[in-house]
Amino acid sequence: MHGNTFINDGCCYQNHTFEVPLSYSDANSQTLSLFAREVRLNGDENSAKPWLLFFQGGPGFPSPRPNGHSGWLKVALQRYRVLLLDQRGTGHSSVITHQTLAHLNSEQQAEYLAHFRADNIVRDAETIREKLGIDKWATLGQSFGGFCTLTYLSLFPDSLLQCYVTGGIPSIDRTIDDVYEATFKRTAQKNKAFFRQFPQAQPLCQKIADHLITHEEFLPNGQRFTAEQFQQIGINFGVSDTFLPTYYLLESAFVEVNGTQVLSYEFLNAMLSEQAFQTNPIYAILHESIYCQGFASQWSAHRVRQNHPQFNYQAGQAFYFTGEMTFPWMFEQYKNLKPLQTAATLLADKTDWQPLYDAEVLTNNKVPLSCAVYADDMFVEMAFSCETLNRIPNSQAWITNEYEHNGLRLDGERVLSKLFAIGDQTLATLV
CATH class of the missing domain: 3.40.50.1820 (Alpha/Beta hydrolase fold, catalytic domain)
Incomplete structure (x- = not known):
């Protein structure tokens, strides 16, 4: 002992x-x-x-x-x-x-x-x-x-x-959907505060997201980096003094190689370091279950997100970061979560969670x-x-x-x- x-x-x-x-x-x-x-x-x-x-x-x-x-x-x-x-x-x-x-x-x-x-x-x-x-x-x-x-x-x-x-x-005793409705509203407020302080960050974010939609970029671990993953760095807005470091990071996103702009290794390496789900999979796979008592989560954050379409980025619209939420697509994209995809689905469907x-x-x-x-x-x-x-x-x-x-x-x-x-x-x- x-x-x-x-x-x-x-x-x-x-x-x-x-x-x-x-x-x-x-x-x-x-x-x-x-x-x-x-x-x-x-x-x-x-x-x-x-x-x-x-x-x-x-x-x-x-x-x-x-x-x-x-x-x-x-x-x-x-x-x-x-x-x-x-x-x-x-x-x-x-x-x-x-x-x-x-x-x-x-x-x-x-x-x-x-x-x-x-x-x-x-x-x-x-x-x-x-x-x-x-x-x-x-x-x-x-x-x-x-x-x-x-x-x-x-x-x-x-x-x-x-x-x-x-x-x-x-x-x-509230439902898990109540929790994520509140979370998305708070996250939207944090986005507005960030882009109000750094209005020049909005076109930078759109440029990065649009580039990820139309080009293949890979993180140092070999995983394809996507706009959805990029949005998730907004989780940092829940802790203090992160607006300025985030803006600095956005400024260094692109580097020119043979006349073509690509995402810099510095930026991609920073993005990988933001993905705590890779090293701590419980954070992803059990995150919604911490709210479950006798009911299934059924990917609550993913479902509630559809009530807040501003978080579903498309080219030409305003960019919003997401926050502390987990989504089913993470188990399709994140290298270390892919082997847990079926288990994550089984747990999202589990209804007999104890009080x-x-x-x-x-x-x-x-x-x-x-x-x-x-x-x-x-x-x-x-x-x-x-x-x-x-x-x-x-x-x-x-x-x-x-x-x-x-x-x-x-x-x-x-x-x-x-x-x-x-x-x-x-x-x-x-x-």
């Missing part, structure tokens, strides 16, 4: 590995290996500090590998021992990639992947808590990590001291829940977050337009300090 330990700049980092079942409902289930890294101030190994479990955003991304003397972790270590969990399928936790799934057929891939949602991530956390001998612990959830937090509060509220969430309070939240338990919540809700969040709709929090007692929201979705990464010391203060105030009213 315990791995190597090292010390860096006054912080002690200790690796842990745990064995958990793939399926908690199957006594004969195969097992997974989970990795988590404990971070504490050097000398705190015998202290009475409580534990804080960090739930990473995503789904499909590992916990950060941070410096203990910067950002939110610097603040957290003053009062907690922190556990950075690589959620199942990420990082060093039985990682899922196109390589590790290659030995399974499509039906086996779909069956396997269905076990990697928030409900089982939370059951993993409970298993780890018990194995470490922790009575109760606090949690910090960023983005999808906030979704996991509400699942934890639904399934195992008695295991929790306090919960902190940044940019990650979901609706617990992720228990509304009755949440309406009787006694765990202090402190949240940063971002007013202009492109990924998690503020109105839906407020709807949910209004139904959860002992929850308190700090609603702010000072940050985008990445507030915790950008200014973690201030954001987490604010949530600690809110949580302490809530806790004082319960004592």
Whole structure:
């Protein structure tokens, strides 16, 4: 269970590995290996500090590998021992990639992947808590990590001291189409803001998209680059300070070769680096399922997109970037997603997803829940977050337009300090 330990700049980092079942409902289930890294101030190994479990955003991304003397972790270590969990399928936790799934057929891939949602991530956390001998612990959830937090509060509220969430309070009962209607509207607003600030970017985007429609261009991995893929870099508009770097990138798109304009290698290489779906396929294949409880997603973002035709680019019309959405054509175009196309279709058609939240338990919540809700969040709709929090007692929201979705990464010391203060105030009213 315990791995190597090292010390860096006054912080002690200790690796842990745990064995958990793939399926908690199957006594004969195969097992997974989970990795988590404990971070504490050097000398705190015998202290009475409580534990804080960090739930990473995503789904499909590992916990950060941070410096203990910067950002939110610097603040957290003053009062907690922190556990950075690589959620199942990420990082060093039985990682899922196109390589590790290659030995399974499509039906086996779909069956396997269905076990990697928030409900089982939370059951993993409970298993780890018990194995470490922790009575109760606090949690910090960023983005999808906030979704996991509400699942934890639904399934195992008695295991929790306090919960902190940044940019990650979901609706617990709205349809998935409601979510993507809101997402497309927010994304349209971000597009308008970008092109208002950089009007010269609109003809540049049209030129790039038109070129991709009429010419074959290939990314460094050999994958044909398309206008639809180009649109997806708009996901960056959901985090702070990305308008100017995006404009600079557009300026460098073309290079002249023998009198002909082609997309530059610099630009194409940058476009490949934007495709996190290539290295983290859970992000694509399970993204819509994080909203599913007893119903199929049926490629919701693709369907809802048809209600917003400005996102379906055609030559001669205004160009719009898309945002945090996944589409069926991605599994036809993305090199590392192609082997997962049938599995993705099976999961999009899956109707028997188990509930992720228990509304009755949440309406009787006694765990202090402190949240940063971002007013202009492109990924998690503020109105839906407020709807949910209004139904959860002992929850308190700090609603702010000072940050985008990445507030915790950008200014973690201030954001987490604010949530600690809110949580302490809530806790004082319960004592």
